Amino acid sequence: MPSLQPCPCGGKNFDACCGRFISGAEVPRTAEELMRSRYTAYVQRNEPYLQATWHSxxxxxxxxxxxxxxxxxxxxxxxxxxxxxxRKAESAPDEDFVEFVARYRIDGRGHRLHEISRFKKEAKDGIARWFYVDGTFPDQ
Structure with missing residues (x-):
């Protein structure tokens, strides 16, 4: 039976949102879907998913x-x-950028991470997949 819990990335339902990517049932079709699923993996402390979706x-x-x-x-x-x-209009179809702000707390103190992430799409195992490459931090 599917879970009705909300997704950490902001989606209404984890299974229908990032859960399908983290479980391996589906592959993110866009860089934004990958970025959201990676955020969810950070929330879950899912090191294997983060490593698997990081560009080599x-x-x-x-x-x-x-x-x-x-x-x-x-x-x-x-x-x-x-x-x-x-930037997207100037870039190749196998590269994309996603800007986000993630809020977090360490020892009771709030922080924010503002990043523009760069992603590349490559064929792996015969399937086109997005991978996180790196990011820049506009607030710094």
Whole structure:
């Protein structure tokens, strides 16, 4: 029976939103779907999914999640910005950018991560898949 719990990325239903990607039942069709599912994987502390969706050219060799940290993810906002639409028009169809703000708390103190993530689409196992490459931080 499907779960009716909300998705951490903001979707109404986890199974119909990011759950289908994290379980491997489906592959994200867009860079935004991949970004949302990666945020959900961070909330769940799902290291294998994060590593599998990270582009091989930039994938860290060390774990990206410390299971002992006191980090709590609070919410995700996907931004729509003119500069991204312009950048998208100039980029190749196998590259995309997603701007987002993720809020989190560490030891009771609130923070925000504002990132413009870059994604590449490549064939893997005969299927076109999106991979996270890297990001820039406009607030810095």
């Amino acid at each position: 050219s930039t994938r860290p060799t060390e774990p990206v999640i410390d299971q002992n940290d006191k980090l709590q993810w609070l919410g995700l906002e996907v931004k729509s910005a003119l500069r991204l639409r312009q």
